[in-house]
Amino acid sequence: MEPKEKSKGTILPDEDHVMRYVSWTKLRKDEDNRIIGFLPQAFELRPTETSLSVNWLEYFQGDRVSQIRDSVRLFRNTYDVKPKSAFGIGNIGKIRETCSAAGTRVRIVYDPTKDNKSHAVVRNLLREEQSLLDALAADAFVELIHNTDIH
Amino acid sequence: MSKDLIPSRKRHPAIQSLIPSSSNLAAPSLASAFSFYKVDHAWEQAALSDRTLLTARRINELRNRTSPASLSLFPLESRSERPLNERLFDALANVKILTANVAMHLDHEWRDKLFRQIDSLHDPEEWDQDDEPIKQSSFSTFLKGILQINPKRRPGLGLSYTGNLIAAWTTGRDRLTIEFLPKDHVRWVLTRYYDDEPERIAGQTLVSRLVEGLKPYNPQHWFANGA
Numbered sequence: 001m002e003p004k005e006k007s008k009g010t011i012l013p014d015e016d017h018v019m020r021y022v023s024w025t026k027l028r029k030d031e032d033n034r035i036i037g038f039l040p041q042a043f044e045l046r047p048t049e050t051s052l053s054v055n056w057l058e059y060f061q062g063d064r065v066s067q068i069r070d071s072v073r074l075f076r077n078t079y080d081v082k083p084k085s086a087f088g089i090g091n092i093g094k095i096r097e098t099c100s101a102a103g104t105r106v107r108i109v110y111d112p113t114k115d116n117k118s119h120a121v122v123r124n125l126l127r128e129e130q131s132l133l134d135a136l137a138a139d140a141f142v143e144l145i146h147n148t149d150i151h
Numbered sequence: 152m153s154k155d156l157i158p159s160r161k162r163h164p165a166i167q168s169l170i171p172s173s174s175n176l177a178a179p180s181l182a183s184a185f186s187f188y189k190v191d192h193a194w195e196q197a198a199l200s201d202r203t204l205l206t207a208r209r210i211n212e213l214r215n216r217t218s219p220a221s222l223s224l225f226p227l228e229s230r231s232e233r234p235l236n237e238r239l240f241d242a243l244a245n246v247k248i249l250t251a252n253v254a255m256h257l258d259h260e261w262r263d264k265l266f267r268q269i270d271s272l273h274d275p276e277e278w279d280q281d282d283e284p285i286k287q288s289s290f291s292t293f294l295k296g297i298l299q300i301n302p303k304r305r306p307g308l309g310l311s312y313t314g315n316l317i318a319a320w321t322t323g324r325d326r327l328t329i330e331f332l333p334k335d336h337v338r339w340v341l342t343r344y345y346d347d348e349p350e351r352i353a354g355q356t357l358v359s360r361l362v363e364g365l366k367p368y369n370p371q372h373w374f375a376n377g378a
Binding site for chain 1: 264267268271272274276277278279280281282304305306307308309310311312313317319321324326328330338339340342349351352353
């Protein structure tokens with residue numbers, strides 16, 4: 001079966017999910033370096049970015065485990081994924097709700113690239129809005145997948 | 152420094168502030184007393200011990216971008232084209248040199264842990280090429296902040312894209328995250344859950360105001376042992 005097809009610019013449905021790559025430096029850890037979640041800065045835009053880059057999980061076929069595996073593998077093919085990094089998964093509806101509660105109306109838009117057909121972006125995210133970023137880290141991207149757990 | 156060394160009738164308010172209190176947050180710490188109080192006058196120098204004056208000088212050196220006594224060899228604030236390993240090594244070396252200036256105020260065991268944490272943030276195997284290594288000016292702010300807070304529970308550490316050190320405390324679902332910016336500024340956000348509903352507060356202040364800024368939110372919830 002072919003992966004889901006949507007046209008570029010389509011707003012993704014609330015029931016779907018997105019996956020965000022989070023490097024070691026942006027993971028929330030305890031004093032002994034045990035990973036316990038994401039820092040707000042994991043969802044902060046870089047100075048050169050205008051939208052938050054994610055993978056659309058439901059682009060991939062199969063059950064959830066397969067979707068997660070395939071998304072991580074695609075990240076590895078298109079990005080320099082480091083050993084101790086992780087991935088955050090968030091429901092699109094929850095992400096929009098979280099941002100809306102913080103006064104920001106975001107759009108999660110399908111934005112495929114040549115190398116990554118699952119690519120999507122979160123648009124209109126307020127830059128450096130710490131409360132919003134912390135809410136995304138704690139309440140929206142609630143699932144953490146360790147890179148080392150995916151083969 | 153014992154308060155018995157200075158008779159009460161001669162105790163200037165600045166000296167009074169040096170006397171440790173039982174609460175970590177109830178009074179300014181030694182570091183904060185000296186970070187923002189210049190020991191300039193002859194009477195001040197006469198009243199304070201040599202050790203205290205030396206500490207004051209070392210803390211104030213943290214405020215100077217280029218201290219004459221600085222052993223920092225490389226201008227780390229600007230991006231360079233030097234090899235990655237060299238940039239990371241230099242950033243770590245400067246952090247350790249800065250720490251040496253205030254080593255007497257840091258628990259030895261925690262200092263070693265701090266270095267391990269910062270080393271791990273700069274592991275070349277994990278490094279993202281688009282990130283910046285830790286800024287010396289951010290670490291300076293961190294040292295001032297952590298000396299003031301003096302938490303019994305140590306934070307987990309992270310690094311922003313632009314090289315600002317991030318300290319994070321987590322107690323159950325409750326979170327406190329502080330980003331240490333250059334020029335003695337801090338940016339913080341805390342979340343506490345009440346009846347399963349989050350209450351979220353964010354602030355940006357000078358590091359000298361950090362303790363005061365957090366006080367209304369019972370920071371011991373994160374800083375105390377057993378929290």
